[in-house]
Amino acid sequence: MSTIAKPIVKKQSEEKTIEKDSVFGVSNLNLWYGTDQALYDIHMDIYKNEITAIIGPSGCGKSTFLKTLNRMVEMVPIVKTSGTIKYNDENIFDPKYSVEDLRTRVGMVFQKPNPFPKSIYDNVAYGPRIHGIKNKKDLDTIVEKSLKDAALWDEVKDRLHENAYGLSGGQQQRLCIARCLAIEPDVILMDEPTSALDPISTMKVEELVQNLREKYSIVIVTHNMQQAARISDKTAFFLNGELVEFTETDQLFSNPADKRTEDYITGRFG
Numbered sequence: 484m485s486t487i488a489k490p491i492v493k494k495q496s497e498e499k500t501i502e503k504d505s506v507f508g509v510s511n512l513n514l515w516y517g518t519d520q521a522l523y524d525i526h527m528d529i530y531k532n533e534i535t536a537i538i539g540p541s542g543c544g545k546s547t548f549l550k551t552l553n554r555m556v557e558m559v560p561i562v563k564t565s566g567t568i569k570y571n572d573e574n575i576f577d578p579k580y581s582v583e584d585l586r587t588r589v590g591m592v593f594q595k596p597n598p599f600p601k602s603i604y605d606n607v608a609y610g611p612r613i614h615g616i617k618n619k620k621d622l623d624t625i626v627e628k629s630l631k632d633a634a635l636w637d638e639v640k641d642r643l644h645e646n647a648y649g650l651s652g653g654q655q656q657r658l659c660i661a662r663c664l665a666i667e668p669d670v671i672l673m674d675e676p677t678s679a680l681d682p683i684s685t686m687k688v689e690e691l692v693q694n695l696r697e698k699y700s701i702v703i704v705t706h707n708m709q710q711a712a713r714i715s716d717k718t719a720f721f722l723n724g725e726l727v728e729f730t731e732t733d734q735l736f737s738n739p740a741d742k743r744t745e746d747y748i749t750g751r752f753g
Protein backbone atom coordinates (compact mmCIF):
# COMPACT_ATOMS: atom_id res chain seq x y z
CA MET A 484 0.00 0.00 0.00
CA SER A 485 1.22 3.48 -0.77
CA THR A 486 2.74 5.39 2.11
CA ILE A 487 2.33 8.75 0.40
CA ALA A 488 -0.21 10.97 2.13
CA LYS A 489 -3.38 11.00 0.07
CA PRO A 490 -6.43 13.26 0.22
CA ILE A 491 -9.22 11.83 2.30
CA VAL A 492 -12.34 11.20 0.28
CA LYS A 493 -15.17 11.28 2.72
CA LYS A 494 -18.51 9.55 2.54
CA GLN A 495 -20.45 10.32 -0.62
CA SER A 496 -22.92 12.53 1.17
CA GLU A 497 -20.17 14.75 2.58
CA GLU A 498 -18.11 17.29 0.75
CA LYS A 499 -15.09 15.78 -0.94
CA THR A 500 -11.58 17.10 -0.58
CA ILE A 501 -9.94 16.24 -3.88
CA GLU A 502 -6.41 17.30 -4.58
CA LYS A 503 -5.67 14.89 -7.38
CA ASP A 504 -7.16 14.46 -10.80
CA SER A 505 -9.82 11.87 -11.19
CA VAL A 506 -10.00 9.65 -14.24
CA PHE A 507 -13.66 8.74 -13.75
CA GLY A 508 -16.32 10.86 -12.11
CA VAL A 509 -19.47 8.87 -11.43
CA SER A 510 -22.63 10.81 -10.50
CA ASN A 511 -26.17 9.66 -9.77
CA LEU A 512 -25.52 6.30 -11.40
CA ASN A 513 -28.49 3.92 -11.33
CA LEU A 514 -28.66 0.65 -13.21
CA TRP A 515 -31.45 -1.85 -13.84
CA TYR A 516 -31.48 -5.37 -15.26
CA GLY A 517 -35.02 -5.23 -16.68
CA THR A 518 -37.10 -4.09 -13.72
CA ASP A 519 -34.58 -5.17 -11.07
CA GLN A 520 -32.43 -2.32 -9.87
CA ALA A 521 -28.81 -3.36 -9.25
CA LEU A 522 -27.10 0.00 -8.60
CA TYR A 523 -28.56 2.91 -6.62
CA ASP A 524 -27.42 6.50 -6.96
CA ILE A 525 -23.67 5.90 -7.00
CA HIS A 526 -21.37 8.91 -6.64
CA MET A 527 -17.70 8.16 -6.83
CA ASP A 528 -14.46 9.52 -8.24
CA ILE A 529 -11.72 7.19 -9.39
CA TYR A 530 -8.27 8.67 -9.24
CA LYS A 531 -5.38 8.54 -11.68
CA ASN A 532 -2.48 6.25 -10.85
CA GLU A 533 -4.21 4.72 -7.90
CA ILE A 534 -5.54 1.26 -7.17
CA THR A 535 -9.21 1.41 -6.24
CA ALA A 536 -10.61 -1.76 -4.69
CA ILE A 537 -14.30 -2.62 -4.78
CA ILE A 538 -15.43 -4.95 -1.99
CA GLY A 539 -18.78 -6.22 -0.74
CA PRO A 540 -20.82 -9.41 -0.38
CA SER A 541 -21.89 -11.54 -3.31
CA GLY A 542 -24.56 -9.92 -5.47
CA CYS A 543 -24.00 -6.38 -4.13
CA GLY A 544 -23.22 -4.99 -7.60
CA LYS A 545 -19.39 -4.95 -7.69
CA SER A 546 -19.01 -6.53 -11.14
CA THR A 547 -21.97 -4.60 -12.49
CA PHE A 548 -20.36 -1.34 -11.38
CA LEU A 549 -16.98 -2.33 -12.84
CA LYS A 550 -18.47 -3.29 -16.19
CA THR A 551 -20.40 -0.02 -16.31
CA LEU A 552 -17.08 1.87 -16.45
CA ASN A 553 -16.32 0.51 -19.94
CA ARG A 554 -20.01 0.01 -20.82
CA MET A 555 -19.47 -3.72 -21.13
CA VAL A 556 -22.53 -4.19 -18.91
CA GLU A 557 -24.64 -3.08 -21.88
CA MET A 558 -23.87 -6.37 -23.58
CA VAL A 559 -26.78 -7.61 -21.47
CA PRO A 560 -29.65 -6.27 -23.61
CA ILE A 561 -32.07 -5.62 -20.73
CA VAL A 562 -29.68 -3.21 -18.98
CA LYS A 563 -30.77 0.39 -18.49
CA THR A 564 -28.73 3.10 -16.84
CA SER A 565 -29.26 6.66 -15.67
CA GLY A 566 -26.82 9.25 -14.39
CA THR A 567 -23.41 10.19 -15.73
CA ILE A 568 -19.95 8.72 -15.82
CA LYS A 569 -17.35 11.21 -16.90
CA TYR A 570 -14.16 9.75 -18.28
CA ASN A 571 -11.61 12.52 -18.66
CA ASP A 572 -14.47 15.03 -18.60
CA GLU A 573 -16.65 13.40 -21.25
CA ASN A 574 -19.86 11.59 -20.39
CA ILE A 575 -19.45 8.00 -21.59
CA PHE A 576 -23.24 7.65 -21.86
CA ASP A 577 -23.41 10.47 -24.40
CA PRO A 578 -24.90 8.98 -27.62
CA LYS A 579 -21.98 10.48 -29.58
CA TYR A 580 -19.38 8.86 -27.34
CA SER A 581 -17.49 6.05 -29.09
CA VAL A 582 -17.76 2.83 -27.08
CA GLU A 583 -14.89 1.36 -29.13
CA ASP A 584 -12.60 4.22 -28.09
CA LEU A 585 -13.70 3.82 -24.50
CA ARG A 586 -12.85 0.11 -24.50
CA THR A 587 -9.47 0.85 -26.05
CA ARG A 588 -8.68 3.29 -23.25
CA VAL A 589 -10.29 1.22 -20.51
CA GLY A 590 -9.04 -2.36 -20.65
CA MET A 591 -10.39 -5.30 -18.71
CA VAL A 592 -8.99 -8.43 -17.09
CA PHE A 593 -11.44 -11.14 -16.05
CA GLN A 594 -11.73 -13.61 -13.19
CA LYS A 595 -10.65 -16.62 -15.23
CA PRO A 596 -7.63 -16.21 -17.50
CA ASN A 597 -9.04 -16.26 -21.03
CA PRO A 598 -6.15 -16.37 -23.51
CA PHE A 599 -7.01 -16.95 -27.15
CA PRO A 600 -6.12 -20.39 -28.58
CA LYS A 601 -3.08 -18.84 -30.25
CA SER A 602 0.60 -18.45 -29.53
CA ILE A 603 1.82 -16.31 -26.64
CA TYR A 604 3.10 -13.78 -29.20
CA ASP A 605 -0.17 -13.66 -31.13
CA ASN A 606 -2.19 -13.18 -27.96
CA VAL A 607 -0.27 -10.01 -27.15
CA ALA A 608 -0.06 -8.81 -30.77
CA TYR A 609 -3.80 -9.34 -31.30
CA GLY A 610 -5.00 -5.89 -30.11
CA PRO A 611 -2.23 -3.88 -31.83
CA ARG A 612 -2.89 -5.76 -35.10
CA ILE A 613 -6.59 -4.90 -34.86
CA HIS A 614 -5.53 -1.29 -34.42
CA GLY A 615 -3.62 -1.47 -37.70
CA ILE A 616 -0.05 -2.20 -36.57
CA LYS A 617 1.34 -4.67 -39.12
CA ASN A 618 5.09 -4.01 -39.06
CA LYS A 619 6.86 -7.00 -37.52
CA LYS A 620 9.53 -4.93 -35.76
CA ASP A 621 6.91 -2.68 -34.17
CA LEU A 622 4.87 -5.71 -33.09
CA ASP A 623 8.00 -7.38 -31.66
CA THR A 624 8.71 -4.26 -29.62
CA ILE A 625 5.14 -4.05 -28.30
CA VAL A 626 5.04 -7.77 -27.44
CA GLU A 627 8.35 -7.61 -25.56
CA LYS A 628 7.44 -4.44 -23.67
CA SER A 629 3.96 -5.69 -22.73
CA LEU A 630 5.29 -9.03 -21.51
CA LYS A 631 8.02 -7.25 -19.52
CA ASP A 632 5.48 -4.86 -17.98
CA ALA A 633 3.33 -7.87 -17.10
CA ALA A 634 6.35 -9.52 -15.40
CA LEU A 635 6.14 -12.51 -17.73
CA TRP A 636 8.90 -11.90 -20.30
CA ASP A 637 11.65 -13.87 -18.55
CA GLU A 638 9.40 -16.91 -18.24
CA VAL A 639 8.23 -16.96 -21.87
CA LYS A 640 10.86 -15.24 -24.02
CA ASP A 641 12.13 -18.57 -25.38
CA ARG A 642 8.67 -19.94 -26.19
CA LEU A 643 6.82 -17.00 -27.68
CA HIS A 644 5.45 -19.08 -30.54
CA GLU A 645 4.08 -21.85 -28.36
CA ASN A 646 0.36 -22.05 -27.60
CA ALA A 647 -0.75 -19.91 -24.65
CA TYR A 648 -2.74 -22.84 -23.28
CA GLY A 649 0.59 -24.44 -22.32
CA LEU A 650 1.14 -21.77 -19.65
CA SER A 651 0.13 -22.21 -16.02
CA GLY A 652 -3.02 -20.47 -14.78
CA GLY A 653 -1.01 -17.69 -13.15
CA GLN A 654 1.10 -17.21 -16.29
CA GLN A 655 -2.07 -17.14 -18.40
CA GLN A 656 -3.49 -14.39 -16.20
CA ARG A 657 -0.29 -12.34 -16.57
CA LEU A 658 -0.51 -12.97 -20.34
CA CYS A 659 -4.05 -11.56 -20.28
CA ILE A 660 -2.70 -8.52 -18.44
CA ALA A 661 0.06 -8.21 -21.11
CA ARG A 662 -2.62 -8.45 -23.82
CA CYS A 663 -4.48 -5.64 -22.12
CA LEU A 664 -1.29 -3.50 -21.78
CA ALA A 665 -0.43 -3.98 -25.48
CA ILE A 666 -3.19 -1.58 -26.53
CA GLU A 667 -1.83 1.05 -24.11
CA PRO A 668 -4.91 1.60 -22.00
CA ASP A 669 -5.27 4.35 -19.48
CA VAL A 670 -7.34 2.41 -16.99
CA ILE A 671 -7.37 -1.32 -16.22
CA LEU A 672 -10.50 -2.88 -14.77
CA MET A 673 -9.90 -6.18 -13.01
CA ASP A 674 -12.75 -8.45 -11.98
CA GLU A 675 -11.43 -10.77 -9.25
CA PRO A 676 -8.24 -11.41 -11.25
CA THR A 677 -6.71 -13.77 -8.70
CA SER A 678 -9.71 -15.78 -7.54
CA ALA A 679 -8.82 -18.70 -9.84
CA LEU A 680 -5.11 -18.65 -8.92
CA ASP A 681 -2.94 -20.41 -6.34
CA PRO A 682 -1.31 -18.33 -3.55
CA ILE A 683 2.06 -17.92 -5.31
CA SER A 684 0.47 -16.81 -8.60
CA THR A 685 -1.81 -14.53 -6.60
CA MET A 686 1.20 -12.91 -4.97
CA LYS A 687 2.85 -12.36 -8.37
CA VAL A 688 -0.28 -10.77 -9.81
CA GLU A 689 -0.66 -8.58 -6.69
CA GLU A 690 2.95 -7.39 -7.04
CA LEU A 691 2.38 -6.74 -10.71
CA VAL A 692 -0.79 -4.74 -10.06
CA GLN A 693 1.06 -2.59 -7.54
CA ASN A 694 3.82 -1.89 -10.05
CA LEU A 695 1.31 -1.06 -12.78
CA ARG A 696 -0.09 1.73 -10.63
CA GLU A 697 2.80 3.96 -11.78
CA LYS A 698 1.49 4.03 -15.34
CA TYR A 699 -2.18 3.11 -15.08
CA SER A 700 -5.26 3.69 -12.98
CA ILE A 701 -6.59 0.39 -11.72
CA VAL A 702 -10.00 -0.61 -10.42
CA ILE A 703 -10.10 -4.09 -8.93
CA VAL A 704 -13.09 -6.07 -7.69
CA THR A 705 -12.09 -8.53 -5.02
CA HIS A 706 -13.81 -10.87 -2.60
CA ASN A 707 -10.62 -10.95 -0.63
CA MET A 708 -10.50 -8.17 1.95
CA GLN A 709 -6.87 -8.91 2.79
CA GLN A 710 -6.05 -8.38 -0.86
CA ALA A 711 -7.85 -5.04 -0.91
CA ALA A 712 -6.01 -4.02 2.26
CA ARG A 713 -2.64 -5.15 0.87
CA ILE A 714 -2.69 -3.54 -2.52
CA SER A 715 -5.20 -0.72 -2.86
CA ASP A 716 -5.01 2.99 -2.16
CA LYS A 717 -8.74 3.48 -1.78
CA THR A 718 -11.52 1.02 -1.11
CA ALA A 719 -15.22 1.22 -1.92
CA PHE A 720 -17.66 -0.93 0.06
CA PHE A 721 -20.85 -1.83 -1.82
CA LEU A 722 -23.94 -3.34 -0.23
CA ASN A 723 -27.24 -4.16 -1.96
CA GLY A 724 -26.34 -1.98 -4.93
CA GLU A 725 -25.39 1.05 -2.83
CA LEU A 726 -21.98 2.54 -2.26
CA VAL A 727 -21.86 2.56 1.53
CA GLU A 728 -18.37 3.95 2.04
CA PHE A 729 -15.45 5.00 -0.12
CA THR A 730 -12.27 6.20 1.45
CA GLU A 731 -8.57 5.58 1.97
CA THR A 732 -8.00 1.84 2.33
CA ASP A 733 -6.14 2.26 5.64
CA GLN A 734 -8.98 4.24 7.05
CA LEU A 735 -11.74 1.96 5.78
CA PHE A 736 -10.15 -1.08 7.39
CA SER A 737 -8.99 0.57 10.62
CA ASN A 738 -11.69 3.10 11.29
CA PRO A 739 -14.75 2.69 9.06
CA ALA A 740 -17.28 5.48 9.25
CA ASP A 741 -20.34 3.32 8.64
CA LYS A 742 -21.55 0.56 10.96
CA ARG A 743 -22.39 -1.64 7.94
CA THR A 744 -18.78 -1.41 6.73
CA GLU A 745 -17.54 -2.32 10.19
CA ASP A 746 -19.90 -5.31 10.35
CA TYR A 747 -18.71 -6.51 6.95
CA ILE A 748 -14.98 -6.13 7.50
CA THR A 749 -15.21 -7.79 10.90
CA GLY A 750 -16.99 -10.75 9.34
CA ARG A 751 -20.44 -10.23 10.89
CA PHE A 752 -22.01 -10.90 7.49
CA GLY A 753 -21.07 -11.59 3.89
Ligand SMILES: Nc1ncnc2c1ncn2[C@@H]1O[C@H](COP(=O)(O)OP(=O)(O)OP(=O)(O)O)[C@@H](O)[C@H]1O
Binds near residue numbers: 559
Ligand atom coordinates in the same frame (compact mmCIF):
# COMPACT_ATOMS: atom_id res chain seq x y z
N1 LIG B 1 -27.01 -10.54 -16.62
C1 LIG B 1 -27.79 -10.28 -15.57
N2 LIG B 1 -29.15 -10.31 -15.69
C2 LIG B 1 -29.95 -10.05 -14.63
N3 LIG B 1 -29.49 -9.72 -13.40
C3 LIG B 1 -28.16 -9.68 -13.21
C4 LIG B 1 -27.24 -9.95 -14.29
N4 LIG B 1 -25.98 -9.82 -13.81
C5 LIG B 1 -26.09 -9.49 -12.51
N5 LIG B 1 -27.40 -9.40 -12.15
C6 LIG B 1 -27.92 -9.07 -10.82
O1 LIG B 1 -27.39 -7.83 -10.40
C7 LIG B 1 -27.06 -7.86 -9.01
C8 LIG B 1 -25.57 -7.53 -8.85
O2 LIG B 1 -24.79 -8.58 -9.44
P1 LIG B 1 -23.22 -8.49 -9.60
O3 LIG B 1 -22.77 -9.65 -10.39
O4 LIG B 1 -22.85 -7.14 -10.08
O5 LIG B 1 -22.76 -8.63 -8.07
P2 LIG B 1 -21.32 -8.92 -7.46
O6 LIG B 1 -21.22 -8.08 -6.24
O7 LIG B 1 -20.27 -8.73 -8.50
O8 LIG B 1 -21.45 -10.45 -7.07
P3 LIG B 1 -20.33 -11.60 -6.97
O9 LIG B 1 -19.40 -11.17 -5.89
O10 LIG B 1 -21.13 -12.81 -6.57
O11 LIG B 1 -19.68 -11.73 -8.31
C9 LIG B 1 -27.41 -9.25 -8.53
O12 LIG B 1 -28.69 -9.19 -7.94
C10 LIG B 1 -27.45 -10.08 -9.78
O13 LIG B 1 -28.36 -11.15 -9.68
